[in-house]
Amino acid sequence: MESNTPLLQATGLTKSYNVKALDGVDFELRRGEVHALVGENGAGKSTLAKIIGGVTHADAGKMLLDGSEYCPRSRSDAARRGVRMVMQELNLVGNLTVAESIFLDQLPHRFGWIDYARLNRQAGEALARVGLAGVDPRQPVRSLGVGQQQLVEIAAGLSRRCDVFILDEPTAALTDREIGHLFEQIQRLKAGGAGLIYISHRLEEIKKIADRVSVLRDGRKVITCPAGELSMDEIVRLMVGRELGANIRGHGKKRGKEMLRVDGLSDGRKVHGVSFSAYSGEILGVAGLMGSGRTETLRLIFGADTRRAGAIYLRGSATPASILSPRDAVQNGMALLTEDRKEQGLVLPLSIRANITLARMEAVSSALGWIRSGAEMEAASQWSERLGVRCSSVEQRVAELSGGTQQKVAMAKWLFRDCDILLFDEPTRGIDVGAKFEIYQILQELAAQEKAVVVVSSDLLELMAISDRILVLSNGRVTGEFKRGEWTQDKIMAAALSGYATGTSL
Numbered sequence: 163m164e165s166n167t168p169l170l171q172a173t174g175l176t177k178s179y180n181v182k183a184l185d186g187v188d189f190e191l192r193r194g195e196v197h198a199l200v201g202e203n204g205a206g207k208s209t210l211a212k213i214i215g216g217v218t219h220a221d222a223g224k225m226l227l228d229g230s231e232y233c234p235r236s237r238s239d240a241a242r243r244g245v246r247m248v249m250q251e252l253n254l255v256g257n258l259t260v261a262e263s264i265f266l267d268q269l270p271h272r273f274g275w276i277d278y279a280r281l282n283r284q285a286g287e288a289l290a291r292v293g294l295a296g297v298d299p300r301q302p303v304r305s306l307g308v309g310q311q312q313l314v315e316i317a318a319g320l321s322r323r324c325d326v327f328i329l330d331e332p333t334a335a336l337t338d339r340e341i342g343h344l345f346e347q348i349q350r351l352k353a354g355g356a357g358l359i360y361i362s363h364r365l366e367e368i369k370k371i372a373d374r375v376s377v378l379r380d381g382r383k384v385i386t387c388p389a390g391e392l393s394m395d396e397i398v399r400l401m402v403g404r405e406l407g408a409n410i411r412g413h414g415k416k417r418g419k420e421m422l423r424v425d426g427l428s429d430g431r432k433v434h435g436v437s438f439s440a441y442s443g444e445i446l447g448v449a450g451l452m453g454s455g456r457t458e459t460l461r462l463i464f465g466a467d468t469r470r471a472g473a474i475y476l477r478g479s480a481t482p483a484s485i486l487s488p489r490d491a492v493q494n495g496m497a498l499l500t501e502d503r504k505e506q507g508l509v510l511p512l513s514i515r516a517n518i519t520l521a522r523m524e525a526v527s528s529a530l531g532w533i534r535s536g537a538e539m540e541a542a543s544q545w546s547e548r549l550g551v552r553c554s555s556v557e558q559r560v561a562e563l564s565g566g567t568q569q570k571v572a573m574a575k576w577l578f579r580d581c582d583i584l585l586f587d588e589p590t591r592g593i594d595v596g597a598k599f600e601i602y603q604i605l606q607e608l609a610a611q612e613k614a615v616v617v618v619s620s621d622l623l624e625l626m627a628i629s630d631r632i633l634v635l636s637n638g639r640v641t642g643e644f645k646r647g648e649w650t651q652d653k654i655m656a657a658a659l660s661g662y663a664t665g666t667s668l
Contacts, residue, residue: 167229169193169357170245170326175213175223179562181554183209184220185381191326191357196348198368198389199361201378201401202594203566204552207361208250210378211328214359215247216240227326238267244325248315248332250361250565252504256304261285263303264318288317293343308501309335309452309620313344320347327351328359331565333367334591335501337451337620338655345371363566363594364621365394377401402596417630418442420478421614422583424463427472432458434638436472440583440614445605447629448618450658455638456618457501460585464491464498476583492521494583497576501587501618503565507572510561514553515542517560517571521579545574550600566593573601577608584608587618602628622651636661 170191177184184206191197199207212218214225216234225232227243234240237247254263261281262269270280285299292313297306303314312335319327329348333341348358348371362368368375372389377400384400392400422440427433433455440446450456461467463474465485473482476494485491491498500506508517519526519538526538542556549570553563560571573589589605590598605628609615619625625632632649634642634657642657 168226169228170214170232171226172210172214173224175210175220175225177206177209177213177218177220182381184213186223187378187381187383189214189376189383190386191359193355193357194352195373196352196358196360196371198372198375199359199378200363200365200368200375200397202596203564203570204380205378205401205594206381207378208330208564209381211247211330211359211361212249214240214326215245215249215328217247217249241267241322244323245328246319246322246324246326247328248312248319248330250331250334252308252311252315252502254303254311254315256302258303259300260289260297260303260306260314261299263314264288264299264321266318268322284321285317288321289314291320291343291347292317293340307335307453307457309337309340312336313340316344316347320351324351324356326357326359328361330361331363332360333362333364335452335588335620338622340452341367363598365397365595366623368397369394398595401594417444418612421476422463422616423475424459425473425475427459427462427474428470429458429462429467430470432638433462436635436638436640438633438640438643440616442582442612442614443609444630445609445615445617445628447625447632448616448635449622449625449632449654450635452620454635454658454661456635457587458638459635460498460587460616460618464488464496464585466498492579492581495581496583497521497579497581497585499573499576499584499586499589501591503568503572507575508560508568510568511559513557514546514551514560514563514571515539515556518542518545518556518574518578521575525578541578542574545578546571548577549574549604550597566597569593570597573604577604582613583616584613585616585618588620589617590619590621590624598624622654626651626654634658 168190172189175187213220216237264285270277282299375389376386377384427436465487476483551570632644641660
């Protein structure tokens with residue numbers, strides 16, 4: 163094979179679902195390079211990646227791998243050819259152990275029996291490579307948070323032969339420390355001659371690690387060029403076909419009354435004595451490393467997990483609210499946008515219409531309980547348009563949407579419910595840069611409407627852009643609180659690490 167032969171070459175790839183997802187796309191990947199794919203949600207990035215990874219088949223077009231015809235029949239067929247993929251939506255079996263999940267298709271064995279000592283040892287080595295040295299490979303994968311599960315999938319991909327490695331939004335649920343571990347492995351693969359296809363909405367990552375960038379828009383390739391030749395503003399303009407305007411800043415309105423007060427909240431495992439208040443008219447950001455207790459704190463407030471200690475006070479009341487389940491929380495005017503939209507936030511087989519109205523059926527039902535289809539359609543259409551949900555119609559199944567578009571549907575569900583205490587866990591995870599600005603604007607509007615907005619995000623720059631106040635959790639405890647103008651990245655990171663530096667254990 164000549165040295166200038168592309169490792170992977172795709173020509174004229176076309177794919178249609180209810181709408182055309184890819185329209186004659188050409189793509190090339192070289193050995194030892196990171197080729198980034200960027201574009202808005204629904205631009206065709208994940209569809210292209212799935213065709214290359216054997217997850218789905220193109221309607222037209224052809225591919226060559228190392229100069230030979232390449233048309234994988236399945237994901238496992240692609241893997242046998244050295245093409246591996248870590249998808250945006252997790253593909254793990256919750257009941258399996260972490261070790262079993264990593265080596266599921268090549269479990270070590272002796273005399274027909276699984277060699278668990280060897281399996282767990284190899285899994286421990288794989289976990290250490292992605293920064294999960296503290297995770298027990300024998301624990302069930304369902305016990306891990308979304309970010310840790312993402313790293314388990316990456317560890318699985320890195321543990322086998324890998325000539326082409328496809329990473330679809332690999333850092334969406336990761337913090338800076340975990341991202342650093344991942345980038346080290348990417349450099350190792352590049353040095354070994356592998357080619358990587360990297361999909362991310364975090365453009366600062368693209369500029370940092372990509373050698374070339376291909377921009378997709380509406381299923382078509384707009385441009386391919388060296389990453390160093392495009393500024394982030396130029397990438398955004400090519401992605402969305404328009405200017406996004408100025409950066410989001412705090413709305414600057416004076417906060418109102420106390421809407422939520424958490425006093426000594428604990429679950430006995432990952433949350434220990436957390437106390438804070440959230441006020442109407444403000445956005446309270448919650449920062450922290452993976453495993454710091456951010457998600458668990460929101461779930462305890464919402465009644466999704468069992469509270470072992472602590473009390474929750476609503477709207478200035480001196481009497482604790484009785485919130486023992488999500489139903490109680492919703493009836494008390496609270497909403498939780500979950501970190502894991504696929505498993506906990508949406509009913510994927512149902513339509514966009516049904517998902518958006520699900521949390522407020524009484525608003526689209528008659529006195530006798532019959533659904534008023536006209537009212538339901540009107541509400542779903544209104545919120546789909548408001549959030550820019552890309553779909554053929556509100557009757558389209560949510561399972562058919564891109565990950566970022568699914569996130570918008572999950573958010574629309576709670577906005578239609580019209581709660582005044584909103585808990586958002588990673589609201590922009592998997593959402594393109596254009597849609598992020600739209601989400602930021604909505605968060606600002608909610609705060610301006612005198613609602614209390616609490617936002618957990620792994621993107622520290624995002625929190626600093628949208629928040630009026632930032633709370634920092636570390637090792638299950640509050641270790642810092644900063645008002646706008648008081649924080650810096652260094653101060654927030656120092657607080658995020660302090661709970662571990664003091665030797666506090668869970």
